Amino acid sequence: MLKKILLVLLVIFVVAQFFGPEKNQGDIQSVEPFLNETKPNAEVTAILKETCFDCHSSFTRYPWYDKITPVNYWLAEHVEDGKKHLDFSQWSTYEAKKKDHKLEELIEMVEEKEMPLPSYTWTHKEANLSDDQIEAVISWAKNVRSNIQL
Template identity: 55%
Template structure:
């Protein structure tokens, strides 16, 4: 029992100590996805869907939940954002070649069709990010159309 108590106290001390460490936040000001929106032109309702369900992990601006103030959750979330942005960042659309944009949209279609995005652990806590079938279809239709326009070179860079 004594050892258990010691270990518990040590763990508690660690938990308190790590509260003093905070990962850097992913925050942007202004129209950080302006180029992405201008080129891919999603309808106003779809813009809101993308913003509310993808931007937290795939743009330079995350809207953090209150529990991000608690370590180690903050580190876990920061990791997700970093990983998500590495794969796809709507705020860095300008840095992608036309071929890459087309490919990223292809992956968006795949992810939505297979119901892999938004991540499950995100939709557990973000009810409004659970996509309806209609929202899913509108993302896929928009991505398909935009891919075609990129492939036909119809989108001015």
């Protein structure tokens, strides 16, 4: 009986590999309006690319394990949720008040080390921000906020 159950589960797992969620495979150029408007320096730009854009833009660099169902559904849900909160690819469509609020949230989340998510840094060690990197991002975001015309 146990062998039959395991065989059925194996078949279901194998068949499931042929299905997956829609990928977030837009163009990395979609963040250019955001970068052009907010003008992060090279250090902050690199931090944003390594730690933010995968889940908060229209372009995600998928890891090898994204090809495994159900992991791919879990990743897709993270990206979808991230884009609901902040989508750098949609930055130019945000009103000034919304931009200010999103930067305020970014500052808070980075300052409190809630972003990037631990589940992201677990598999992306380069996304673990040092105190200096956190300060650089916060300083840049505060500067951008001070220049937003509300």
